[in-house]
Amino acid sequence: MTENVSIVAxxxxxxxxxxxxxxxxxxxxxxxxxxxxxxxxxxxxxxxAWVPEALGGSDAGLAEGFEVIGVAGAFAASVPLxxxxxxxxxLSQGGIASPGGPMTIAPARSSDTVALSxxxxxxxxxxxxxxxxxxxxxxxxxxxxxxxxxxxxETKNCRVAPGANPAGDALNEVLFADAPAVEWRPAPAGFDxxxxxxxxxxxxxxxxxxxxxxxxxxxxxxxNDRVAFERPIAKFQAIQHSLAQLAxxxxxxxxxxGSAADAISHMQSFDDQxxxxxxxxxxxxxxxxxxxxxxxHQVHGAIGFTNEHILHRFTLRMLAWRxxxxxxxxxxxxxxxxxxxxxxxxxxxxxxxR
Amino acid sequence: MTAQLEFDPIRLPPECEALxxxxxxxxxxxxxxxxxxxxxxMHGDMxxxxxxxxxxxxxxxxxxxxxxxxxxxxxxxxxxxxxxxFRVANAPVRQYFVAxxxxxxxxxxxxxxxxxxxxxxxxxxxxxCFVIGMSEPNSGSDLFAAKTKATKADGGWRxxxxxxxxxxxxIADYMIGLFRTSxxxxxxxxxxxxxxxxxxxxxxxxxxxxxxMTGQHDFNEVVFDDVFIPDDCVLGEIDGAWKxxxxxxxxxxxxxxxxxETFYVLTALIRALGSEPDLRSAxxxxxxxxxxxxxxxxxxxxxxxxxxxKEPVVEGSLVKDLGTIWEQKLPARVRELAAFLEPDAGNxxxxxxxxxxxxxIAPKLTIQxxxxxxxxxxxxxxxxxx
Numbered sequence: 163m164t165e166n167v168s169i170v171a172x173x174x175x176x177x178x179x180x181x182x183x184x185x186x187x188x189x190x191x192x193x194x195x196x197x198x199x200x201x202x203x204x205x206x207x208x209x210x211a212w213v214p215e216a217l218g219g220s221d222a223g224l225a226e227g228f229e230v231i232g233v234a235g236a237f238a239a240s241v242p243l244x245x246x247x248x249x250x251x252x253l254s255q256g257g258i259a260s261p262g263g264p265m266t267i268a269p270a271r272s273s274d275t276v277a278l279s280x281x282x283x284x285x286x287x288x289x290x291x292x293x294x295x296x297x298x299x300x301x302x303x304x305x306x307x308x309x310x311x312x313x314x315x316e317t318k319n320c321r322v323a324p325g326a327n328p329a330g331d332a333l334n335e336v337l338f339a340d341a342p343a344v345e346w347r348p349a350p351a352g353f354d355x356x357x358x359x360x361x362x363x364x365x366x367x368x369x370x371x372x373x374x375x376x377x378x379x380x381x382x383x384x385x386n387d388r389v390a391f392e393r394p395i396a397k398f399q400a401i402q403h404s405l406a407q408l409a410x411x412x413x414x415x416x417x418x419x420g421s422a423a424d425a426i427s428h429m430q431s432f433d434d435q436x437x438x439x440x441x442x443x444x445x446x447x448x449x450x451x452x453x454x455x456x457x458x459h460q461v462h463g464a465i466g467f468t469n470e471h472i473l474h475r476f477t478l479r480m481l482a483w484r485x486x487x488x489x490x491x492x493x494x495x496x497x498x499x500x501x502x503x504x505x506x507x508x509x510x511x512x513x514x515x516r
Numbered sequence: 517m518t519a520q521l522e523f524d525p526i527r528l529p530p531e532c533e534a535l536x537x538x539x540x541x542x543x544x545x546x547x548x549x550x551x552x553x554x555x556x557x558m559h560g561d562m563x564x565x566x567x568x569x570x571x572x573x574x575x576x577x578x579x580x581x582x583x584x585x586x587x588x589x590x591x592x593x594x595x596x597x598x599x600x601x602f603r604v605a606n607a608p609v610r611q612y613f614v615a616x617x618x619x620x621x622x623x624x625x626x627x628x629x630x631x632x633x634x635x636x637x638x639x640x641x642x643x644x645c646f647v648i649g650m651s652e653p654n655s656g657s658d659l660f661a662a663k664t665k666a667t668k669a670d671g672g673w674r675x676x677x678x679x680x681x682x683x684x685x686x687i688a689d690y691m692i693g694l695f696r697t698s699x700x701x702x703x704x705x706x707x708x709x710x711x712x713x714x715x716x717x718x719x720x721x722x723x724x725x726x727x728x729m730t731g732q733h734d735f736n737e738v739v740f741d742d743v744f745i746p747d748d749c750v751l752g753e754i755d756g757a758w759k760x761x762x763x764x765x766x767x768x769x770x771x772x773x774x775x776x777e778t779f780y781v782l783t784a785l786i787r788a789l790g791s792e793p794d795l796r797s798a799x800x801x802x803x804x805x806x807x808x809x810x811x812x813x814x815x816x817x818x819x820x821x822x823x824x825x826k827e828p829v830v831e832g833s834l835v836k837d838l839g840t841i842w843e844q845k846l847p848a849r850v851r852e853l854a855a856f857l858e859p860d861a862g863n864x865x866x867x868x869x870x871x872x873x874x875x876x877i878a879p880k881l882t883i884q885x886x887x888x889x890x891x892x893x894x895x896x897x898x899x900x901x902x
Contacts, residue, residue, distance in 0.1 A: 375521065382899050402896035406837070409521060409895055413834045417523035417817055418810040424525035438809060445806035494802030495795060501805050502798065506787035510604050513809060514536070514597075516527060 170211065170222050171229035177202045178237040184472040187240075196241055200264065203243055210260050212251035217259040219250055227251075228368050228423035235372025238475040240331045242266055242293035244365050249301035252358060256312030256347035263298040266291055268336055272359060272488045276338055278304035278311045282346050284320075284338040292486055294322050295332035302338075303349065303358045310349035315341050327482035329475070357432040362487030363444035364426055367419035370447040373480045374412045377458045380473060381405060384462055401461060408457040411450035418446040425516065435515050437500060441493040448490040451480040523831065525813070526820035531590075532597045539601040542574060546607070554606045555866055557780050557873055558732070562608035563687050565642075571609075572642030577616050581624060586637030592823040596816060600772035604779060610684060615639045618768050619646035619692050626751040626760070627713065635690070649679040649693025649714065649738065656681075657890050659694065660706045660758065664740060666695035672746040673697070673712065678739045683884075685723045685736035688716045698755045706758035713749040720744075730876045765894075768885055770818035770832035775811045775839030777881060778874040781850045782808070784867040788857055800853040804846070811839050830898030837891040844881045847874035 181199040203209050211227040213219020222230075227247055234243050242264045249265035268288040269276060276286035284304055294300065294317060302313045321337035382405060385396035395401045422443035429436050455477035459466050466473040484490060501509055547554055551567055571577055579595040581587025602609050620639050623632055638644045655661040664677030675695055685691070691714040698708035714721070720743040726735040752760045782804055789797050815835050821828040851871055857864060882888045896902050 378521070378899075382901060385901060396901040399893075402901050403889070403892040405899060405901060406892035406895035409830075409899060410834050410838045413521050413523060413814060413831070414810045414838060416521055417525075417814040418806075420523060421525040421813040421817075424527070428527070438805070441802070442806035442809040445803060446810040449803075449807075490803070491799055494799040494806065496802065497805055498793060498798035498800070498802030501801060502786060502789055502793045503791050505791065506783050509783055509786055509805075513805070513812060514600065514604075 168226045168229055170208065170226040171233055173206050174203075174208055174230045174233040177206060177208075178233060178239060182237055182239050182241075184238060184475050188470070188472045188475060199239075200241055203241070204262070209243060209246045209264075210250045212247050213254050213260045217254055217257070218262075219254070219260055224427040225424065228365070228427065231365050231368045232372040235369035235480075236376045238329075238373055238376070238472075238479050240329070240475075240479075242296055244369055245293050245297065248362055248365055249297075249299070251361065252301040252303060252312055253314055255350055255353055258301075258312060258314050258345050258347055261299055261314070261344075264293065264296055265299045265301060266293045266297040267301050267303075267358075267362065268294070269303070269355070270362065270486050272492045275355075276302050276304040278302075278306040278313055278343065278346060279340075280307055282313070282343040283340040284313060284315055284343055285340055286338050288336045288338070290485060291334050291336045292327070293332050294320075294334035294336050295324070299344075300336065302343075303355055304346075306346075306348070308348060310354050311346055312349050313343040313346035315343050327479075327485075329478035329482050331479070331482070333482070352431055356437075359487045360432060360437065360440035361426065363493065364419065364422045364440045366483045366486050367415070367440075367443040367447040368423050370451050370480045370483055371412070371415040371419040373476045374415050374447075374450060374454050377454060377473070377476045377480075378405075378408055378412045380476075381408060381458045381461045384466075388463075395461075404457050404461055408454050408461075411454040411457075415447040415450035415454075418443040421516075434500070434504075434512060438497070438512060439516070441497040444488060444493050445490040445497070448484040451484055455481055521831070521834075523814055523817040524820060526593065526816045528593055528597065528816070529591075532593050535594050536597045536601060538574075539576070539598055543601065543605045543607060546570075547605070552606065552608050555780070555784075555870070557606050557778075557870060563610045563645075563684075564608040565611055567608055568611035568642030570642070571612065572640055575640075577612050577642055578620055578636065578640035579616075581620060581636065581640070585624070585632055586640035588640075592819045593816075596772065596819040600776065600812075603773050603776045606780060611645050611687070612639065612642050613773075614648060614684070615644060615646035617771065618648070618764055619690070621767060622692055622711070622751060622760075622764060623713070626711070628748050631713070631748060644689040645684060645687050647682050647684050647688040647691045647716075649682060649691040651679065651681045653678065653680050657887050659761075660700070660709065662694050662696055662709055664693075664695055666697050666710060666712060666745065668697075669744065672744055672749070675712070675714070675740045675743045675745060678737055680735075680737050681726070682723075682736045682738050683734050685716070685738050686725060686733070690714065691716055691738070692751065694757055704758075708755050709757040710754050711751040711757045711760060712745050713751055714740075714743065714745060715749075718743050718745075728880075730873075765886070766818070766822065766827050766829050766832040768832075769836040769891070770815055770822075770828065772812065772815055774836045774885075775808070775815065775843050778843045778846045778878065779808075781847050781867070781870050781874050784863060784870050785850045785854060787863045788854060788861050788867045790862065794856075797853050800849065804849060807842055811835070811842060815839070830895055833886070833891045833894045833898075836886065837888060837895065840881045841888065844878045847871055847878055851875075 207220030210219035211222035245266040249267045250260045274288045319341045323335040327333040422439040425439040578587040579590045666673040666675045694709045697710040720741040722739040724737040
């Protein structure tokens, strides 16, 4: 986070530190800790930070919302805060008011489509929808007869298959079998599935960068603390260089995701520049998650592989997030095709456009 | 320092974009006039005094320096734009690049007024070439093992010994080097080195070429035989050069030249692949583009920190560590992605020629200006591990 961190991000940090301390919840017997946490996040207006007041939200602004997402990543929080933010944002694009309670967003995979009939019935299948099992509503970007549409549906009217990501957070296949939408509206001109996936991808990048930062702090502290061969392992050059490489991955994820979040917060539309920023952030943060998790685990040794240690709360989540809203291979192909189509002479001007 | 890394997003202000258009127009004219060929990366290493003077006349050297010394009092972000456009075009900047990047800023900080008034305006006009005198035969990464001696004499110092791997010494007018004025102390092995400004035309300076494995001549050995250095050429504290080194590193290590040195092979690959690459090529290309973008955004962010008056030594080292490894691997990645191109595809010949050149220079990229190992040591110190 920056030194001029917003009040919104400060409030998010306070709430997570008080109610979702990773060490405390890692030892919790059940999920009852999620109730006061969700209530505090809701009361502070954080869950609907991207929804205008007229549509039931707190209208905190895109940049501030991304800061909250960074904080959520730094605590590896396993509640659908980011998903609810995204759902509220999507509904707002269609001018649909957000209900209270946890939400998620579909489709979350680049290969899935959901159709919307003229009488507001949703049909199709969305795989890998994060936290669908915990969400009361799902915001759906569907293809209707007149193009892209945004719809709000109650989760209880969909069929949600059980499932979880490697970190244990709900990750579900959602079957829409003529599921009745509560409300549906045409998406604004130019708004399509790519735009939605880019937004989701940037949210995951920011979340990953937050988690990587926490993993770096944790790994440095562990290396300074752990004694082997009669000295802290931080004094070994091999460990120092490993952690320097981890810092490099953190830096790349922080820079790429921060840049993309800033670009989206100030954009006019999802143009080529935003595409580059968002796709690059998703690709680079996913690569950083892979390399960073491996280094952090290596430095921690066996203790980091235990359930008791909190390292896995961060590493497994950031590895899982690679698959949401288009994995790095998907975006690399899309970005590579776009750059190739633009031609060699347009490449540097695109890269240097900001 | 704690392990908190910040790379604030910097949006280049409108004056940067206006400047970028000017720079591109200038470079296009120079290319059209035959000054250099952007497809021949070896041209980027050329020494071209006339070109340098034209760049100086444009006001693009010493961009951030005070006007009274010939500078232009513009921002680090504007300097960033000029640097990246010249680098990507493979423009021949050898004559002035080191002076502009680091020697000038050292003089600004430590030289007496009359020397600043004499030399800085000439740097800004593109007339003088500076070199860095750090490495010695037995002192490379271990900078503070330097032995080349400066002994106090009447009105100045006498230097004896030699520097090695000194890029551009054969065309240089001045060196800023580290010389031993006292032995190290028990408490501080970095003590005893002093930064001196050396006139390369002075009596007793001999430059011997060292040819590189690429066939190019860039390196030299510089021998000092009782070379007299007047007292006013001492830059900063006698015996205390180690205190001055850190801020220089942030300038030296974070710029776009730290990941764009082999960039031309990526552009050439895009040309060779054409508008509809296969799945494998598209994915490979997309990843490289994402990595290049992330590096550039890191590097621009550090330029923003310099503009804000910070000394981002750790952040600069991170840019150079990631950047040089990326630009070093780039020719190998591009070679893989080009493996199944048609033998007579568009610019295949140019790509092959560029790949051959980039492959031969790749090993130096993680050595020059601070090795990977040295950088990781600095980063580890910043993280609080040493």
